[in-house]
Amino acid sequence: MPDESDVKAVLDQLNSLTQSRVKFQILLDAADGLDADAVTEAYPGVPYTNKSKKDELKKEGLVREDDGEITLTQRGRHIERSLRTLFDEFLIDNRVRPFFRSIECDDEYVPDVTHFAQDATIHRESDDLDLTVKNRYKECLRESETLRELLPFPLGLRQPTEAELVTDDAFDAEYVLSDDFFSDITNNAHYQQRMYDYAADGTVSWYVASELPYMLSVFDDRVLFITQNGRLKIALESADEDIVDWARERYRTIREAAAELDLASENGGVRIERTE
Template identity: 25%
Template sequence: MNEEIEYLARSDTRIELLRVLTEGPKGRRDLHDRLDASRTTLSRSLDRMAEFGWIEQQSNGSPYRLTALGAHIEREFSHLLEGLEVGDRLAPLLRRASVDEFDLDPRELADADVVEATAEQPLAPVERAMKARAQSDSIREFATVVMQESADQIHERIENADADATIEVVLDASVASSMREDDEYSADLERAVADGAVDYYVHENLPYLLALLDERVLLGVVDERGTPVALVESDSASVYEWAEQTFKRYRDAAESLVG
């Protein structure tokens, strides 16, 4: 590991010292007041950073200030830490998403809500998706699993939809097959297609749950048993743009159930 990176990574106080100095020159007393560090630790950090060329003093006893190199190091290391924090928050989603199929920058989801299935609330992702769907007029989504309550909600929305409502569902091939083998699901599917209240498509391999509900986007993943384990909800305009393009790409590659 690069010596400077290793030095910063070993102590939160060190990167915080650089952050404080981004505000402008600071004397030792000001720095001690701002940082959770002893005078000895602060003195050693200042001396080491001066050796690296990150900070400087115009004269002995004058305030410390960042050099251009120090400002660059602070900026890049802080960017790295922010990225790691985003990755940690989104880990329930990202650890089950393929890098080849998930081409959204995770930083775009930094402010998203993350819902994870737990032992106490194993259906939390499903319940969150159903709540969001119930509040939406426009529904466009990937169906990657068959869940009784969720499927019932979709068909209830189809039956009660206004003429101007938008409902498009891309079914994973495995989901479509399961629905056709179930008499109740099959009847609902055929009726919805015949009525023209919803546009159904079938795709051979959908990568994850994706739903565009009015101006919101939901992203979800399932475990090895096909159970939803994590859901992310975002109202970011850039995430919506990505989701819209992704939905269109998979929909256009899918087969329509009409005819």
């Protein structure tokens, strides 16, 4: 495990690399083993070649080339290990990964970081639903606006749990969240456990269209829209039929170019599917 200074260095590196699509993809490639003979399709349309990728990696001090063989430098290995450790702490489950999509946010490129979670495991001190995430990165996360922007909700970083009024002029709606429910979505371990419990009962599903900087979650009689930086936009409580009708209408009006979703009742809950 890297120490605090290592993690801070990685966060600083992320701060600079997230300003460039190419540089961050290069870092992804390096952390993912660096297949120099194949250009990844993770970011379609990113203009760079194998040669420019290799040159950029060398310029960043992440790789070296000897007799045509490309290997990670000590710095590259350090960053790769630190990034994997860092993201393994947070991207801990297949059902969480769909939240992460490549989107534009405030003129800053927010990368798809799913590559770091392929072999991730759950790290938790107990199954206590009220357990907040405890890890050595919490303070670094608080200090890193860039990394927090990468996360769809504030993992392990508690916000005030008192009832909070949520408004959004674009939707002409405002709803009040209860103490309990607001706590659920801002307490990572608790929120994820709720996800698992609902999913095990077949009563929850979620999906993010790659074109949208929103997460749409349906929990039995609640629909949530959450922005890419975790700030809750809308919460609604209603009967299932009302939820389906409301969510379908709202989701389609968020952005006309978005992939159309069809919401259907299933096992007393809601299933979200893409319709071609």
